[in-house]
Amino acid sequence: MLHRQPRWLVLLEALLLVGVIGWIDYVTGWELSLFVLYALPIVMVVWKTDRDIGFSFAFLCAVTWWAAQLGSNPFQTNLGLAWAAVGRLFYFAVLVVAADAVKAQRENDRARIEALEHAQAMEREILRTSEREQQRIGRDLHDSLGPHLAAIGYAATFLTNELRKRDQPEVAKAEQIRELVTEAVSLTRDLARGIFPVQMDGTGLATALEDFALTTSRLSGRSVTFCEIGDTSVADPEDGMNLFRIAQEAVNNSVKHGEAKNINILLSKSEESLRLVIADDGRGIAPAGPESKGIGLHSMKYRARALGGEIEFKSNPAEGTIVSCEIPLHPSHPKTP
Numbered sequence: 001m002l003h004r005q006p007r008w009l010v011l012l013e014a015l016l017l018v019g020v021i022g023w024i025d026y027v028t029g030w031e032l033s034l035f036v037l038y039a040l041p042i043v044m045v046v047w048k049t050d051r052d053i054g055f056s057f058a059f060l061c062a063v064t065w066w067a068a069q070l071g072s073n074p075f076q077t078n079l080g081l082a083w084a085a086v087g088r089l090f091y092f093a094v095l096v097v098a099a100d101a102v103k104a105q106r107e108n109d110r111a112r113i114e115a116l117e118h119a120q121a122m123e124r125e126i127l128r129t130s131e132r133e134q135q136r137i138g139r140d141l142h143d144s145l146g147p148h149l150a151a152i153g154y155a156a157t158f159l160t161n162e163l164r165k166r167d168q169p170e171v172a173k174a175e176q177i178r179e180l181v182t183e184a185v186s187l188t189r190d191l192a193r194g195i196f197p198v199q200m201d202g203t204g205l206a207t208a209l210e211d212f213a214l215t216t217s218r219l220s221g222r223s224v225t226f227c228e229i230g231d232t233s234v235a236d237p238e239d240g241m242n243l244f245r246i247a248q249e250a251v252n253n254s255v256k257h258g259e260a261k262n263i264n265i266l267l268s269k270s271e272e273s274l275r276l277v278i279a280d281d282g283r284g285i286a287p288a289g290p291e292s293k294g295i296g297l298h299s300m301k302y303r304a305r306a307l308g309g310e311i312e313f314k315s316n317p318a319e320g321t322i323v324s325c326e327i328p329l330h331p332s333h334p335k336t337p
Contacts, residue, residue: 258282
């Protein structure tokens with residue numbers, strides 16, 4: 001409530017409160033001391049302004065308490081009353097320091113939270129920008145390069161047939177060109193599918209992971225399998241895309257760096273979370289693996305955080321690597337629009 005009020009109003013309220021407490025303290029006499037209540041206006045002032053003004057109010061409260069005790073007090077001399085007022089002033093000064101420390105700690109916590117939220121928002125925006133660019137490249141491959149290669153393939157087929165009709169010796173070379181173009185068309189489709197794999201529906205993630213496993217097995221010569229346990233539908237296509245990218249990066253690391261022969265992708269769903277596990281029988285991640293400066297590993301961690309989940313790397317040279325990512329089905333993190 002204080003943070004919504006202007007500074008001058010809080011100071012005025014604190015002054016009035018000091019006056020009211022001092023008057024009641026004077027009326028009730030020394031047997032019912034109200035000096036503890038002076039802490040309220042002091043804390044109000046420190047919380048809204050700063051420590052210097054808080055010390056000023058601490059002095060004001062000590063003087064007010066001293067004035068309220070002039071009419072009736074248990075002290076035999078004025079020196080005793082003055083010394084008691086100094087003790088109250090010391091108490092109020094300590095209260096100012098404590099309130100200011102709590103205020104500073106709260107502001108630091110708020111700043112850290114805001115910095116963390118900003119960093120998470122930046123990470124999600126970076127991932128979105130990267131994803132949009134990959135989708136654009138995938139569409140260009142599928143809609144532009146693919147048809148051009150297909151047209152070249154038709155021309156090569158026509159040329160091969162013409163040369164075969166004329167019984168020309170260049171038929172074998174033309175046939176080789178046609179086969180190379182056919183392979184290029186197939187490779188372009190695979191690349192486009194890998195760049196933009198998850199369809200905008202709930203079952204797109206499982207379908208994309210299954211296709212990815214089959215394509216990787218065919219192109220790399222490794223055994224890549226996919227297993228789905230339960231209903232693993234994902235309501236948000238963006239979450240599905242991020243999970244696919246995590247699996248894609250983990251499998252690529254297993255093939256390129258881990259020298260794995262067998263790679264298993266597991267997607268399962270419980271009541272509270274969705275779990276993605278990629279396990280291989282390769283040589284494992286280097287000791288500094290998850291903490292290294294590799295873009296791929298950092299990208300996986302960024303994507304897991306963007307989903308409000310956690311990712312874990314387990315590696316053993318004798319048993320391979322296990323990458324496990326678990327995201328809550330009802331994440332608490334706010335998604336930037």
